[in-house]
Amino acid sequence: MSTYPSKYLGIGLAAAVLGVALAPSAHAQEMGAPLSAIDWLERAMSAPLPQHSTAPPPPPPDDTLITLPAPGFEEIASAPLGRSELETTGLFTAERVGLPRALWGPTPTSEIVAAIVSLPADTMPAAARLSLRLLMAEFAPPLQNIPETRGALLLARVDKLVELGALEQAGQLIAAAPETSAALNARAFDIALLLGEEDRACAHMSGQIAAQHSHSAQIFCMARRGDWQSAFASLQVGRALGLLDENEAALLTRFLEEEEEEGQITPPAQITPLGWRIMEALGDPVTTASLPVAYAHADLRGTSGWRSQLDAAERLTRASVLEPNRLLGLYTQRRAAASGGLWERVRIIQHLERALQQRNGTAIGTALTEAWPLFAAVELEVAFAQMKGEALAKIPLSGAASEILWKMLLLSQENAALADELAPDTDLGRFIMALAKGAEVLPVSSASMAGAIHAAFSEPDVPQQVQDQLDAGALGLTLLGALSQIADGAAGDLHAATLGLQRLRALGLDPVARQIAIELLLLERRG
Template sequence: MTPHASIYAAFGLSVALFGGGAAHAQDSGAPLSAIDWLEQAMTAPLPQPTAPPQPAEPDTTIAVLPDPQFEEISTVPLGRTEQETTGLFTAERIGLPRALWGPTPPAEIIAALVSLPADTMPAAARLSLRLLMAEFAPPMQNIPETRGAVLLARVDKLVELGALQQAGQLIAAAPEQSAVLNARAFDIALLLGEEDSACAYMSGQIAASHSHSPQIFCTARRGNWQAAFGSLQASRSLGLLDDAEAALLTRFLEEEEREGQVTPPHQITPLGWRIMEALGDPVTTASLPVAYAHADLRGTAGWRSQLDAAERLTRAGVLQPNQLLGLYTQRRAAASGGLWERVRVVQRLDRAVQQGDVAAIGSALTEAWPLFAAVELEAAFAQMYADALADIPASGSAANILWKILLLSQERLDRAAELAPDTAQGRFIMALAEGAPLPQLSNPSMAGAVHAAFEDAALPAQVQELLDDGAVGLVLLGALEQVADGAAGDLHAATLGLQRLNALGLDAVARQIAIELLLLDRRG
């Protein structure tokens, strides 16, 4: 399965250029990554302002959030409320109780959020995003010392997953715009190419010990280079910047006086990345966490970079497949192999659909499917073409692919039933899709693991105890982690994860995940 890295966990403190001596650990339970190279998380908050800010008026901006069909969902923040209840839509909207966290201590919630996997089945990824964005009651043990820590963990996980717009909307919906949330908003705005907005978030936070680099950068962007240089010199003299950090800022401020390539920092952050770009030595986003891929969609990058970024973000489930389709069809392929073969076959399929050429559609479809399966974009491909292809006459391998497309996109179940192969596997999958009882299977494959999940409702005693105590959130997060393990080939984990989802009343989601476990191979 394709690795996804956390931007905050990978590259040090959120507003520092490097993960060096200027970073201070957070003692209040902020989330750290479970992966070793991600452990210096950008979750350490900036010191709070001495005078708490007044609660901001709720943002009423209409947001577009991902859902299983990628339809537009009109949402508004839910008014002035406790910091931890911040959300973009109600819990009930996704079939979960408002008191999701129950008596679970914030530290345990945060640890479970940090462990929430990025590589998983598409339906599980969509559920994860909704879980992170929804409004829930605060944990019962939400003591003042940990106030806002769960919200911060949710924001950081959204950024790790590449969902920058959603993370930004969640920050904007918070009843208080604290220094730590503004620091996250600063990074998000930089990655989206909105430097002026980024600097607005840091306004008035000059005294914060970790905001010297952003303030120097923003002072320079406002055209006051002399004041920026003076601030740099003072910060360096007071030991508020480490040597590498100060060296890059110095190069940024003295750009016209120096020549030669700049060595990229060992641990780059959004600000460090943006400065490198401003100096004319951009660092490719391909080797950076998926959140950086947004920078290549600004229109300043080449077509190849835009395509690479769009595929990464679509695979992560945070970019609508039709946006990727638009890039595929933007111009003629410039080379051959890999990405360019996907571009060519999409353009061939588009022409065939427009001309109504059934034979050409079947040929392009059978060529396209393995190319998209190789990069784990089958579900996105299904979203692109389900509606256009649903009623196309198909036979043989093309019919089997179209059947998979309709099931993965959750479109036209009636047509999928017509195309279903007359095999034990085909009948089993259609029973899942139709919500019917599952036929018995004799082999110990993934289908057997799925069958066990839906036929045996008994949960492990420890999980049942969590549910009885009201710790629904921990059970759900555990289920999502087990689904990811199941996708990687652990049949027992697949059974346990689906059982948990069923116990939580998420039968429809569990059935869609089960279909994906059977149709998509993520064991490589």
């Protein structure tokens, strides 16, 4: 069974204080999604799913669209794929990822869950997109899916999506499940709170949460309904019976009683989503920049300042869970308020926009050569390429600007023909274009990343242990291992890069392997 990342995403308890904050009071104002990290919710998160649920499944969303983190962010209509086992729940078929439906094969559920928990977040963009697709796709349940672990794989997938910041995708995965459970409801409640949908969360959880040690959630929903007397009484009961953590009880008490104390509040040593939300409501907010990426969604509610929205959008775009064009919209919302850092990216994007509108080739080339290192410094090259690659492809460029455009076209997978024309006449340029065109890669002499990549494409045989996994049908475990090795390769482990690419190719994912190889060469993430 997966371990829910409650230390920073146990949101159910956060509900309590947010509900208070949102109810009419001298301190309250309309605010967005709180989070939670409390014992009752953590126990609910990790509790096994019941064999049968008395609560009806939520109705499937009508004409719901999800956005996959793939180049171009194509919109894909999603709907539950028929009533099935919990573990088969997905938003699109396995074939859409280029993988067989029987991906998990004979691998025990516990091993798959452990591998998903260990799936790295810091990796190449193409590998991040593959990870997200893997977590969202429909696969047959593992052959060893015993009753004791029923539902554990779905929960692990949801938890990892939340950890990676893909809250909307995680919520849609829960909605697509063929039945509800306490654990799934708790996660859906948390996600709704993170996205600022408190009313819907309380309405959906009404009548379902009372028996799940959800004292703080009950307080939250009472306050959301304006029942302050019951919320206060419930808080007193919770304190008397030890149902609330000491720190959270103190924060809730101060907020509900509207106590006036001088000086700033000291945040807890390990701030929880609930603590973060109370601190914000009491006028001593803790910036989300220092918290896990899922918190960044709170700054996109429209209640935060422009700078906070920009920071959050950059984080989520870097995690491959936000469309680059949404970030572009924020970049061009108004004039830069200052200089340096983030504001330089705002300034140069706006300058590039103006140059493109005027079709001023000289100004475009100058802006592009200035913009590229600014976005590379914060690992947003792929997002920048997706924002501007298509428009720049229509402009004749030369020199350094032409080479940057070549990189952008490769990273965004746009206009392969033009990328071939712009490719530099160097060994590395020819090597990369061979990868892009699906051709045989030529050998290189140095023990560099290019050498590691050449080894992966010239020596397709995987280690015997991996081959044994493949022969046994444990394809999912092989894929998860490959994704971990790609992350190690991005950090500079050349041998891991070779092994990870070999595994992907052995699984029939040669196009993805080639794109990852291109990114390993062009993005220079290695430390």
